Amino acid sequence: METLARKLIARAAGQSGVSAGDVVICKVDLAMIHDSGGPRRVKPMLERLGRRVWDRDRVVVVTDHYVPADTEETRAIQALTRQWVRDEEIANFYDQQGICHVVLPERGHLSPGMFCVGGDSHSPTGGAFGAYMFGVGATEMAGVLATGEIWLRVPETILIQWNNSLGACVTAKDMMLAVCGEIGMGGGRYQAIQYAGTAIRNLSMQERMTMSNMAAELGAQAGLIAPDEITADYVRAAGGTLAEDWADYAIEAADKPEDHLTFDAAELAPQIAAPHSPANAADAAEFENTKFDVAYIGACTGAKYVDLAAAASVLKGRRIASGITLKVAPASKQDQDRAADEGIMSILEEAGAQFLANSCGICAGYGDDRLAEDEVCLSSTARNFKGRMGAPGSQVYLASPYTVAASAVTGTMRDPREIMEG
C-alpha cells in the first residue's frame, strides 16, 4: 500500500516509487535556516566549498533564537546573518518576525507535496501541511545549500490514529504528551509518523502544527498529516501556491499493521509531563497541588495564535495567583497582532502576564531570561530536558496553554476543567 511518506519522497527523488529502507537522493524544494544554526555556521563551509546557495528563491532565513539580541555576541550573530542574506541575495528573510516553524507557513512557504529541510529539530512541524519536512544540522544544511540535494533512507510510516473528538480544554498538546507517555521519546524510531482520524481532521492548522512539531519528541524524522480542505484554505489565505495535484497526497496508511496505533480523543484528559522528559506524561489531575513559580506560554509548540486564545479563554476576568510569574512569548508577530486585534493580548495583560519577544525565548535557553536554580516552571513548550531552560537544578513541567493558564490562576498545578466547568 502506498504511504504519504513514500509518495512525497518518490516525487523528490524523481522515481515512480520507493520502498522503505531504500537510500535515495532527494531534490529539496525549500531549505529553512535560522540565526543559530544558519549563516554563522554554513557560511565558512560554503566558502570552503567555493559555492553559493543553489537557488536563492528556495532558501528562507528567519532570526528567532538570538532575539532580542541584547549582548555584543548576539548582535554580532545577527549582523552576520543580515550580511549573509544580502551577499547571497536570499529572497525570503524574516528578521525578528517570530519563530521559524510558525513564520514559514504563515508566509505561504509550505504546501502539500513539497520536500523540505530545516536547520532545526522542530522542522517536522511542516509535515502538518502534507509536506515531507525534517530537521538537519548545520553541516548537512551546508551540503543542501551547496547542492540542492540530500540523502535519505526511506522511512516506514507509523500511523497514529485519534478516533472521536476532544473534550473541552483538551488540545493537540495533550494528545502529543499522551503519545509521548505511551510510546516514549524513541518510539518514533527515526521513521515517519503520520496522524489520522476524526480528532485530527477536526483540528485547526495551528493545532495540527503542534502535533507535527512534537513528532520530534517521539524521535521521528517527520510528522505528517494528509492534506484536506482545511490545509488548502490555510495555504490560500497565507498567499501560498497549491499544486494542481495537491489532493493526491491525501493518503493515510502505515507500512506494517503493528505500526497502526489507535487512541481515543474522547477519553483524553489534560496532560502534564514531569521533569525531565515529555515521556513522563500523566493526567493533569495526578499533579494536583504541585507547586511552581513560573507559568510560561511560549515557543513554536505552545504560543501560536490558538495557544494564546486558549490561555485567554481561561484568564478572561481572572488574575494569576500571588507568587506566580506568568510570561508569554507569542510565537510570531502576525499571531500577536491578530491576538491583539481580538482583545486576547489585553486579557493576558490584565491577568498579570509579562510579555517577551516573538522568539524562541526561554524554551531555547539561549538568552539571559532563564530559570534560576530550584525554580519550577509549568510550560506550554515541547521539551523539559535537565537544564534546557535554565540552571541545572531548575525543573520544567509540560502542559497545554489551558493547563498552564488555569494553574497560574489557582497557584498550583490543576486540570483546567476544574476551574472552567466549576
Add this chain to the structure above:
Amino acid sequence: MARLWRFDDTIDTDVLAPGKYMKSPLAELAMHCLEAVRPKFASNVRPGDVMLGAPNMGVGSSREQAAEVLKHLGISAVIAPSFAGIFYRNAINLGLPVFTIDAGLHAHPGLTDGAEITFDFDSASVTLPASGEVLSLEPLPDFLRDMILDGGLIPHLEKRFQTTAAAEGA
C-alpha cells in the same frame, strides 16, 4: 588503550551542548559538555576515549555542536544501542564515528564506566584487553563509512566537486 565513558541515562543535546554557551566559541562550549550530568567529563576526557551511551543517544535539538564538542574533546567513537536520527546524521557529517551496539552486548559486564578498551574503526569492534574478548558493532553502510573516512560531509563534497571539475576539464 582508551577509557570507556559509560552513560546509563539517555543523553540529550542540551546536556552535550548547553544552550547558555551556544553563542560561545567551540572550545568554550566543549568545556561545559555533559556538566549537568557529569561535571568532570570535559576536564578528564582524553583523546581516543570512547563514549558508550544509553538508547536514543543524542535526542533533542538539531544543534550539531552536540556531536562537534565530543569530537573536539577527542572522543574517537560514540557507541549506543540506538541513536536519535539528527544526532546520528550530524556525527557522520562531522566525521565522528557512531556505531550501534546490540542491546545484549550493551549489557556486557566488561563495558563498565572507566573500563580500558580498544576500539577499531575498520573492523567496527571493541576489544576488552582483560579477557581478549572482541565485541562486534553494527557495521556502517559503505557510503557513510566513506564520509567518515573523508573527515565528514564537507571534505567529502570537496572531493566530489574536485572530481567533477577534473572530469569536466578533461
